[in-house]
Amino acid sequence: MQQLFNFFIKNKTFFLFLMLFSIAISLTVQSHQFHRSKLLNSSNHIIAGIYAASNSVSQYFHLVKENQLLLEENSRLKSEQFNRKRDLSFDSIMEKTYRLITGVVYKNSYTQATNYLTLNKGLRDSVKEDYGVITSKGIVGVIDKTSTKYSRVLSILNTNSRINVKLKNTKHFGTLTWDTKSADIVQLKDIQELVKIAVGDSVITSGFSSIFPANVPVGTINSFRLNDTKDLYVIDVKLFNDMTNLEHVYIIKNTDINELENLNEFDE
Amino acid sequence: MNNIIFLNIMRFLGLLFLQVLICSNINFMGYINPHIYLLFILLYPTSNNRLTFIFCSFLIGFIIDVFLDSGGTHAAASVLIAYLRPLFLKFSFGAAYDYQVIKFSNTDFTQRLIYFSSMIAIHHFVLFFLVVFNQNQILLIIKYALYSSAFTLLLCLLFTSLFSNKRV
Missing domain, CATH: 2.40.10.340 (Rod shape-determining protein MreC, domain 1)
Incomplete structure (x- = not known):
């Protein structure tokens, strides 16, 4: 027992470092999930x-x-x-x-x-x-x-953001996500490959969720490509807002x- | 002695507010921000109690995290370089560190450059690794870390030469 205490006291710097470092890492991991710690954020x-x-x-x-x-x-x-x-x-x-x-x-x-x-x-x-x-x-x-x-x-x-939107022309809906690359381009996913889309088409909110009413403007299609399995589109949407x-x-x-x-x- | 403690408290608060209110809003070329608060960790007196030092470094990183909503990324990176600092001091200043008499304002510019750049590079790499949190985007991490650390290094060197006190 004595030796155990001595060991802790001798390496106390390392243990303090380890403790604080793991606190910081756990906070980071937590922040990458949707629900965050209740107190420690900027609405404090x-x-x-x-x-x-x-x-x-x-x-x-x-x-x-x-x-x-x-x-x-x-x-x-x-x-x-x-x-x-x-x-x-x-x-x-x-x-x-x-x-x-x-x-x-x-x-x-x-x-x-x-x-x-x-x-x-x-x-x-x-x-x-x-x-x-x-x-x-x-x-x-x-x-x-x-x-x-x-x-x-x-x-x-925000990579955790998922918002339901639709194409203004065809009424097909998908999910709006972000790939962190540019502050004015977001990605619209889950649109079927058979849907006809064109650069410049408007994207608006779908109104399916209780959060946004329908027809709030989002942006216009900047470019589009098929995903790896070639059945869904990945559409780059240029936002109307300057975020x-x-x-x-x-x-x-x-x-x-x-x-x-x-x-x-x-x-x- | 009290003077040194007071100086470090002022430096802590000053750099903290400078960081969250100004430096984190620069966004040069879209994403390059200097992390000027590192100066607190870099310039902390070398003859210190290591426990207090590591804790203070954690604290400054943590408060910045709360301001910037970045989880614990700054805290983790700051604690790491605070823990590894003796290694870098020995590496950069050699014999002088063994006697624990380093005054940063009296050191050779080259030695100071090596010390600053190695510490800042490690900090930024860990920071952006935790921010992006995805090993597939390692090139992106290296790009962010490289550009931001160059900016931070430049500002740190400017600050130290601007506020260098030759009398001490």
Whole structure:
């Protein structure tokens, strides 16, 4: 026993190293899986607070561009409103199903394999996990962690991200993933080889999940090839959003989410 | 003595915030970021308690991980080079290290270059290996590690010459 203690004391540096190193490795392994440690991420109160302070300075640099975007969106919405046909009954149902909450991006990354954003809205603003996040141009990601005042978004530029989308022309649907190579190109998989596709076709959300409503723009087809087994396409989709430069976003709250989830439970 | 502790605490906090608020947002050529916080590990006094040193290195890497949502990658790489540091010190500075009297500002530039570049290269290789976490993309890892370590090395050398204190 004495010798055992002596051995530990003699090699204490090595054991400390081993312990800390294995903690770090286990955290890394955990981060490569979908569900992350609850406390230690950037929606943590202190960490997000520091990002908030930093953002309160840096947001002034983007004011001109943000105003431009808002003007563009306003003009588009106005023209939609003026050209609207008289069938309001369907739209009034839609308005109740999806509610939009505006948010500001405090932290954004796009160079790693697993990218996350931090937003300034949290449980206090009734933002919960699995709410979709979009901008006026296209989709951004899905909320995966929330604290009282902040929330973290699993970006579509994340190897763990899986979002159901469809082709606008043919209505065939597939899964949107990311291969980490470029911040403006994502991959659409699981489209059958017999589907006719062309470069430049639009890709939109399918609306099958309760996260995103249907027809939110995603991007256009940049190039496509068959996969190794020659039966499915791997399609490179160029995003409408510039993911490197996000400031104001909309969080989509689906008020029917519980009802839809209950319905799916019956299915299984 | 207290002066040295104070200096290292300031260096810890200063480099930490410099890293998370500025250096990690540079994204030169799309993905090249300098990891300037390594300067804390590189310049930590050589006559130290190794347990404290390894723990401090873990801490700075870990806090950066929490900020950047990168799991434990920075912490693992930092702990590794902190543990291996005596090896590199002996390799780069030779006899001077045996007497534990190294003052980084007084050392030869070539020796300092060898010490910095070897430590930074190891750190970046481990870091990007853990970030990508896929041995099929080894070329990608080497590319990232090489470019980023060149950037880090440049900034570290600039910083040390900028803040070198000749009187000490």
